[in-house]
Amino acid sequence: MSHAGETRGPLVTVLVPTFNRRATLREALASLVAQTYTHFEAFVINDGGEPVRDIVDAFADPRLALIDRRENRGKAASLNEALVRARGTYVAYLDDDDLFYPRHLQRLVETLEADASCGVAYTDLYKVHCRVLPDGSRQALGKVVNVCRDFDRFFLCYFNHTLHVSLMHRRDLVDRTGPYDESLGILIDWDMTRRLAFFTDFLHVPEVTGEFYAPVADSDRISEKGRADRQAFIATTLKIRTARPPKPWPRMPDLSIVALPDGPEAAGAMVRDIYAWTFMPYQVLLPMPEAALVRLRIRMPNFVPVATADGATRETRLAAALERGEGDYVAVVPPGTTFQMLWVEDALHAATRGDGRTAFALPGPKAVAPAFVLPTGALARVLRGAGGRPMAQALADAGVTLRAPGPTEYALQFDRALQEAERLEEDGAWERAAHAYRDIADRFGNAHWMRQRRARALHEAGREGPALDLCRDLNRRPTVGTLILEARIHRQADRFGEAIDRLEEARRCLTAKGSPCN
Numbered sequence: 001m002s003h004a005g006e007t008r009g010p011l012v013t014v015l016v017p018t019f020n021r022r023a024t025l026r027e028a029l030a031s032l033v034a035q036t037y038t039h040f041e042a043f044v045i046n047d048g049g050e051p052v053r054d055i056v057d058a059f060a061d062p063r064l065a066l067i068d069r070r071e072n073r074g075k076a077a078s079l080n081e082a083l084v085r086a087r088g089t090y091v092a093y094l095d096d097d098d099l100f101y102p103r104h105l106q107r108l109v110e111t112l113e114a115d116a117s118c119g120v121a122y123t124d125l126y127k128v129h130c131r132v133l134p135d136g137s138r139q140a141l142g143k144v145v146n147v148c149r150d151f152d153r154f155f156l157c158y159f160n161h162t163l164h165v166s167l168m169h170r171r172d173l174v175d176r177t178g179p180y181d182e183s184l185g186i187l188i189d190w191d192m193t194r195r196l197a198f199f200t201d202f203l204h205v206p207e208v209t210g211e212f213y214a215p216v217a218d219s220d221r222i223s224e225k226g227r228a229d230r231q232a233f234i235a236t237t238l239k240i241r242t243a244r245p246p247k248p249w250p251r252m253p254d255l256s257i258v259a260l261p262d263g264p265e266a267a268g269a270m271v272r273d274i275y276a277w278t279f280m281p282y283q284v285l286l287p288m289p290e291a292a293l294v295r296l297r298i299r300m301p302n303f304v305p306v307a308t309a310d311g312a313t314r315e316t317r318l319a320a321a322l323e324r325g326e327g328d329y330v331a332v333v334p335p336g337t338t339f340q341m342l343w344v345e346d347a348l349h350a351a352t353r354g355d356g357r358t359a360f361a362l363p364g365p366k367a368v369a370p371a372f373v374l375p376t377g378a379l380a381r382v383l384r385g386a387g388g389r390p391m392a393q394a395l396a397d398a399g400v401t402l403r404a405p406g407p408t409e410y411a412l413q414f415d416r417a418l419q420e421a422e423r424l425e426e427d428g429a430w431e432r433a434a435h436a437y438r439d440i441a442d443r444f445g446n447a448h449w450m451r452q453r454r455a456r457a458l459h460e461a462g463r464e465g466p467a468l469d470l471c472r473d474l475n476r477r478p479t480v481g482t483l484i485l486e487a488r489i490h491r492q493a494d495r496f497g498e499a500i501d502r503l504e505e506a507r508r509c510l511t512a513k514g515s516p517c518n
């Protein structure tokens with residue numbers, strides 16, 4: 001069947017990089033050509049691996065084009081080479097060992113076309129734990145829903161929660177993010193996804209529309225192999241977290257971190273701590289005498305040395321740094337500031353939701369000078385009216401309150417609440433955990449995911465009636481886990497026929513390829 005003349009809806013470009021996975025590439029491409037949304041072009045990029053032309057040609061589909069490169073240059077280079085040729089309004093991704101379900105492209109196109117304010121959409125995925133057989137085929141051992149959380153820009157800067165196979169974005173966004181970073185060997189998709197978040201919000205489609213495979217042993221996935229070298233993995237993570245695409249950024253806050261150590265001896269350690277613990281976009285500005293800056297020879301990303309006069313006051317040094325910074329917000333970091341997880345992100349998160357009349361304190365014992373985050377413009381006004389007064393007094397005189405951010409202002413509130421619910425489970429407080437999951441869904445979204453967890457908690461608490469009602473509702477869009485849970489509830493109530501039906505449905509869901517459970 002030819003699709004050459006079909007032009008229903010915007011053109012989508014699908015990128016399929018491949019390297020020595022002939023056994024799974026055929027299945028991946030079969031799931032692509034079976035899409036209900038047919039107006040797409042696809043580039044299969046052979047990154048110097050085994051020949052795959054016979055596999056591509058066997059589909060006899062003019063929408064599939066092969067870029068057959070003899071040299072192995074890496075996944076990032078493959079994606080860049082195909083992006084140059086992409087004609088689509090939107091770009092989607094399919095790895096050679098993953099699968100789309102039939103409505104994957106359609107659901108993403110519908111979502112993006114319905115909301116022009118967002119340039120990225122993503123769905124949920126099954127993570128398929130599998131055993132790789134000698135012939136290269138895979139035996140599924142288990143399926144769990146993965147990548148099923150709502151978009152959180154702060155969390156995305158910390159950890160990737162939108163795998164590329166689940167994602168579609170506007171092609172023109174790449175003109176702003178820049179191409180894939182070909183110096184990266186791992187975490188390539190997170191680097192791009194994070195940069196996309198500088199320019200647009202993401203839309204989450206809470207529907208399982210594909211699956212990716214995770215071998216239980218001897219995984220050949222790039223991300224898994226890359227984690228084996230811990231130091232290299234950490235170095236790559238830090239490189240991604242310090243990436244700053246060209247401005248302007250309409251969606252991402254930028255932070256100027258002004259380091260104010262007591263002297264050159266403490267400066268290097270302070271800058272290294274900032275680099276190790278910060279994950280939101282930032283620059284580090286170090287205002288010190290030029291001779292001290294030269295001796296320090298700091299070589300770190302986004303480091304801005306600011307030469308000041310010998311004996312300059314802390315406030316004078318801060319004002320000099322402020323003139324050089326690019327940030328929308330400023331973190332003032334005097335001696336005594338404590339560096340730890342979320343050391344500056346909580347205050348930044350609170351400041352992005354504030355009115356500029358509150359300086360949000362950074363963690364640490366009470367120091368001679370306050371440590372805080374404030375919008376750049378507000379701090380500039382404070383400094384202009386300071387008249388040589390210490391910072392704490394200048395803030396008060398300008399009507400700026402200094403306080404720590406409260407729990408409702410913290411970053412990653414959903415994840416903190418989720419950790420508390422999981423601690424309740426560990427303590428066996430299943431009833432309280434069930435209430436916590438309902439509260440989390442009400443406050444932070446991620447409703448389908450939290451309902452799955454609530455169903456399990458209710459079952460463990462012995463609340464079989466509510467657990468069964470919830471499972472039945474969830475299994476209108478079933479997963480292996482919710483089907484097995486419903487089967488367990490039926491079995492405990494001696495409804496063996498219904499238990500067997502649910503287990504058989506779970507078995508079909510586990511072994512199915514290219515289609516969802518339902």
